[in-house]
Each structure stands twice: as C-alpha cells, then as structure tokens.
Amino acid sequence: MSKKKKRIEEAVTTEDLWKIMLERIPPIVSEYFRGGADSETTMRGNVKAFQQSTTTAKGAIKFGNLDLSTQTVGHTLKVPWYISPVGSLRSLYPMADAVASKVAGEYGTVMAQSTLSGTPMEAVTEASENSCWFQLYLCGGKETALRGIERAKKAGFTGLILTIDTGVSGLRALHAKMNPMQVAKPFKGVGIGEAFALMFRKLSVAPQMITRLSWLIEHTRDGGLMEFVNVVDENGQAMPYADIGEQLASSAVTWDDLHWIKKAWGNDKPLIVKGVHCAYDAKKAEDLGASGVIWSNHGGRQQDRVPPTLHIVEQEMPHMSNSKLDFMMDGGIRNGTDILIALSYGLKAVGLGRVTAAGIGAGGALGLRRAFEIIDSDLQRAMRLVGLQSISEIQQMGCEIRRKNLLLGDSHLPEFVY
Ligand SMILES: Cc1cc2nc3c(=O)[nH]c(=O)nc-3n(C[C@H](O)[C@H](O)[C@H](O)COP(=O)(O)O)c2cc1C
Numbered sequence: 001m002s003k004k005k006k007r008i009e010e011a012v013t014t015e016d017l018w019k020i021m022l023e024r025i026p027p028i029v030s031e032y033f034r035g036g037a038d039s040e041t042t043m044r045g046n047v048k049a050f051q052q053s054t055t056t057a058k059g060a061i062k063f064g065n066l067d068l069s070t071q072t073v074g075h076t077l078k079v080p081w082y083i084s085p086v087g088s089l090r091s092l093y094p095m096a097d098a099v100a101s102k103v104a105g106e107y108g109t110v111m112a113q114s115t116l117s118g119t120p121m122e123a124v125t126e127a128s129e130n131s132c133w134f135q136l137y138l139c140g141g142k143e144t145a146l147r148g149i150e151r152a153k154k155a156g157f158t159g160l161i162l163t164i165d166t167g168v169s170g171l172r173a174l175h176a177k178m179n180p181m182q183v184a185k186p187f188k189g190v191g192i193g194e195a196f197a198l199m200f201r202k203l204s205v206a207p208q209m210i211t212r213l214s215w216l217i218e219h220t221r222d223g224g225l226m227e228f229v230n231v232v233d234e235n236g237q238a239m240p241y242a243d244i245g246e247q248l249a250s251s252a253v254t255w256d257d258l259h260w261i262k263k264a265w266g267n268d269k270p271l272i273v274k275g276v277h278c279a280y281d282a283k284k285a286e287d288l289g290a291s292g293v294i295w296s297n298h299g300g301r302q303q304d305r306v307p308p309t310l311h312i313v314e315q316e317m318p319h320m321s322n323s324k325l326d327f328m329m330d331g332g333i334r335n336g337t338d339i340l341i342a343l344s345y346g347l348k349a350v351g352l353g354r355v356t357a358a359g360i361g362a363g364g365a366l367g368l369r370r371a372f373e374i375i376d377s378d379l380q381r382a383m384r385l386v387g388l389q390s391i392s393e394i395q396q397m398g399c400e401i402r403r404k405n406l407l408l409g410d411s412h413l414p415e416f417v418y
Contacts, residue, residue: 008363008370014334014355015417017371021092021361024215026208028178029091033357034418036300037170042308043300044416046332049308051413053341054403058387066380067390069108072326072348073159073270073292075131078108079376080343080391084299084330084351085135085161085274087116087244092361094222095119100360101128103368107376112161112351115139115148116244118226125156133159135274136261137166138251139231140239148230149264160265161294165275167252169245170302184225184241258288272328275302277312279319286325292348295329299353308332313345334418336378340386343394344401354418 001009011017022030036043070080083104089096097119101111105128113124115137125132134152138145152160183205187195209216231239239247262271270291275298276282282293295313297306307315309331317327329342330351342350352375359371386401388394394401 004363005366008366011362011370011374014358014371014374017362017367017374018354018358018418020363020367021358024212024363025092025361026205026212026215028180028183028205028208029215030361031175031178032088032172032180033086033092033354033361035172035175036304037172037302038304040300040304042297042304042306045308046297046300046310047334047416047418048332048410048413049310050332050334050338050341052405052410053310054405055337055341055344055382055386056401056403057385061384061387063384063389066383067392068376068379070343070349070391072328073272075110075158075270077110077349079372080349080379081333081339081352081375082110082133082328082349083112083356084296084353085112085114085163086353086356087114088118088226089114089357089360090118090222090226091219092357093364094218095123096360096364098123098127099365100356100368101125101132103359103365103372104132105129106369107372110159112159113157113230115231116228118223118229118241121152121157121230122155131158133157133161133272135161135163137163137248138253138257139228139247140233141251142257142260144231144233145261146264147232149261151230151232153266153269159270159272159292160261161272161274162253162258162261162290163274163298164253164281165277165296165298165302166248168249170298170304172301181242255284255288258285258290262289277306277316279316282316282320282323282325282327286323290325292326292328294351295327295331295347296351297331299331310342313342313347317345317347336375336380337382339375339379340382340388340394341402343391344398346395346398348395358418 068079070077083100097113097117101124104111110131112133112135114135134157225241227238229238272292273285273290274294275296276293285293297309309329313329326348328349329347333350339350355371359368
C-alpha cells in the first residue's frame with residue numbers, strides 16, 4: 001500500500017484529512033477552499049456553535065441496524081448529508097466533481113454541483129448511481145442561465161439550487177493578498193515590462209509547486225486552469241476562469257428572477273433556495289414556489305459577523321412551524337455529532353462543503369470515501385450513545401436530545417482546525 005493511501009486510510013477525523021489536503025495542495029490553491037470572509041469570525045463561529053452544543057445520552061439500550069435514511073424535496077437519501085456546491089473543486093483533483101458525485105452515489109446521496117465548476121455537468125450525472133442537483137448562479141445573464149438550466153435538465157439533474165447570498169463576493173483577505181489571478185495570467189499579449197514582472201510573480205510560487213509535484217503533474221494532465229464549462233455564451237464559448245467576484249456582482253439574483261427560473265426548471269422538479277438567513281426570506285422562497293430552503297451563510301465566506309448557521313436555525317425554525325418547505329442547513333459540520341445536533345432542529349439533511357474539499361483534496365475518491373466513512377461511523381456511534389435508531393427519531397425528539405451548555409468560556413473546546 002502506498003504511503004499516501006495508508007495515511008488516508010488511517011485518518012480518524014475529517015480534520016486529519018484536511019491536514020493531508022493542505023500538504024498535497026499548494027497554498028495558493030488550498031487557501032481558496034480554507035478562507036472565510038473578512039476576520040473569519042462567522043467561519044470559525046459555524047464550527048464553534050456545534051462544539052458548544054451538548055446532547056443527552058441514554059444507557060442500557062441495544063439496537064440492531066440503524067436507519068440513516070431521510071427524505072427531502074422528493075428525494076430519498078440513504079444518509080442525512082449531501083455534498084454542498086463547492087466551486088473550482090476540479091483544482092483539487094482531476095475531474096473532481098465527477099469523482100465526488102460517484103462517491104455520493106455510492107452512499108445513496110446527492111452531489112450538488114456548482115455553476116462555477118470545471119467539470120462538464122453531463123460527466124457529473126453520468127458518474128453517479130444516484131440523483132444530482134445543480135446549483136445555479138446567473139453568471140453571463142439570463143439567456144446563459146436559461147441555457148444552463150436546459151442543459152442541466154437534459155443531463156438528468158433532479159434538483160435546482162438557487163444561491164441567493166452572493167450579490168457581491170465576500171472578501172477573503174488572505175487569498176486576495178496571494179493574488180492568484182495574477183499568478184494565473186498568461187504571458188500572451190502582455191508587453192515586455194509586464195512579462196518580466198509576471199515571470200517573477202510566477203517564480204515566487206515555484207517553491208510551493210515543487211514541493212507538491214504530484215498535484216502539479218495531475219493538475220496539468222487534467223488540463224490545468226479550467227474554464228467554467230457549464231457557463232456557455234450564445235456562441236458556444238465557455239466562460240474563462242476569471243475574477244469570480246466581478247461575475248457574481250454583475251449577475252446578482254433578485255426575487256423577481258425566481259419566476260422565470262422556476263418556469264424554466266419546471267414545476268414538477270424541486271427548486272431549493274440556498275443562503276437563507278431569516279424566516280422572512282424562507283417564506284418569500286416558499287411563496288415563489290420553492291420546495292426547500294438551505295439555511296446557510298456560505299461557510300462564512302460572504303457576510304462576516306452574521307450568526308453561525310446553527311444559531312440561525314435555532315432562531316428561525318420556530319417561525320416556520322406552518323411551512324411546507326423541507327429545511328436543510330450547511331456550515332461548520334465536521335463530524336457525525338454535528339449532524340445529529342443539526343437534525344434535532346427538524347432539518348431533513350445537512351450539506352458538507354469543506355469536508356468534501358478535505359476528502360477530495362486529500363486523495364480524490366479514496367479521500368472522500370474515507371471522509372464519508374468517518375462521518376458515517378461518527379453519526380452511528382452518536383445515535384447509539386444518545387439512544388436513537390433512526391433519523392426520523394432525531395427529528396421528532398428535537399430539544400429532548402439537546403442539553404443546555406453550562407460551561408463558561410471556551411477553553412475546553414478543541415482547537416479550530418478548519
Ligand atoms: C471553496 C468553496 C467554494 C464554494 N462555492 C460555492 C458555490 O459555487 N456555490 C454555492 O452555492 N456555495 C458555494 N460554497 C458554499 C458551500 O456550498 C457551503 O455553503 C459551505 O461550504 C458550508 O460550510 P462548510 O464549508 O463549513 O461545510 C462554497 C464553499 C467553499 C468552501
């Protein structure tokens with residue numbers, strides 16, 4: 001067994017996989033996946049909110065098999081987590097979105113593919129034995145988005161996620177300082193003076209590439225810096241890898257857009273609104289025909305200083321008691337106990353963003369399978385210790401399985417890894 005494979009198989013927590021990912025991927029790339037907005041208060045808060053939550057435990061209980069299945073927006077998932085849309089996943093591993101959908105399919109769950117992805121959407125649905133969802137940004141404008149929706153339907157996606165929290169891109173300060181767009185700029189068309197400056201800039205990242213040669217070779221063989229192959233203009237031209245911030249700002253979504261998006265996607269298929277922070281927006285989404293809502297602060301990458309998603313869920317779910325929506329959440333989930341706590345608020349499923357990046361970045365399918373194995377055994381262990389045999393029991397028991405945290409301060413909490 002290769003050393004790399006052994007390390008992945010010996011990983012005990014998803015934090016172990018994250019550390020392997022950081023060793024394999026050059027910092028100028030991995031920082032895109034790590035970073036949060038501004039001071040990263042919300043990003044860390046997402047994780048801390050789970051660490052500060054406590055559960056009950058019941059003794060003298062013995063179960064046979066557990067039932068991890070759940071239903072959301074007309075889909076049955078064999079496990080109560082799905083892969084959240086993560087842009088540029090392919091920079092971590094060749095054809096990463098298809099690799100992720102394959103692993104999600106093996107687990108009987110859903111891969112949600114980002115618009116900002118370098119893998120053709122057909123390859124993603126093709127790789128999975130289960131359903132896939134497509135996440136929509138309106139990059140390139142309405143006509144481009146309509147082409148994307150038609151293509152997603154044809155490719156077999158069964159759910160459309162509309163992300164509403166990216167009216168502008170958040171400032172991820174450390175990555176901005178690394179200026180990856182400058183490093184990626186081609187020499188073609190630049191004057192001699194700029195060419196020299198560009199060469200020195202490219203040389204400055206050589207040390208981090210040389211120490212990560214296996215990534216560099218695989219990435220180059222996979223085609224290098226990808227185009228956004230699912231965002232295609234009227235001439236069939238894919239959107240080049242450009243400044244995503246500018247793209248998002250010029251294509252911000254409004255509630256009015258939901259009308260034509262819903263019509264184009266079709267009333268028979270679920271529309272899910274992601275990036276919802278308050279009951280007002282959730283109700284608006286429901287009124288406009290959404291089937292599901294994902295409470296999410298985008299992994300702390302957009303507006304810093306908004307509450308951790310778990311706190312949003314705790315504060316807003318009670319206002320939605322008359323709603324027919326299916327609710328999900330993402331942000332800060334790193335292990336199975338986190339999932340148990342999230343579902344106890346009545347959610348149907350949770351999304352994994354950086355856990356997916358940790359697994360894929362550590363070693364493609366091997367790494368993501370290990371991440372899923374860890375989460376799976378974590379969740380099963382937590383369910384047995386708390387005394388719950390099924391996901392529906394977690395959802396029904398609700399606050400009865402949560403305990404008020406009476407510890408003051410946070411010096412007892414584990415160190416923040418990711
Ligand atoms: C590197 C990265 C890229 C992301 N790209 C997208 C995206 O293209 N579309 C989207 O809706 N959300 C995107 N997200 C947000 C995730 O879908 C999800 O909300 C978030 O990662 C959840 O937090 P977690 O990373 O703590 O699990 C991205 C997140 C990360 C970490």
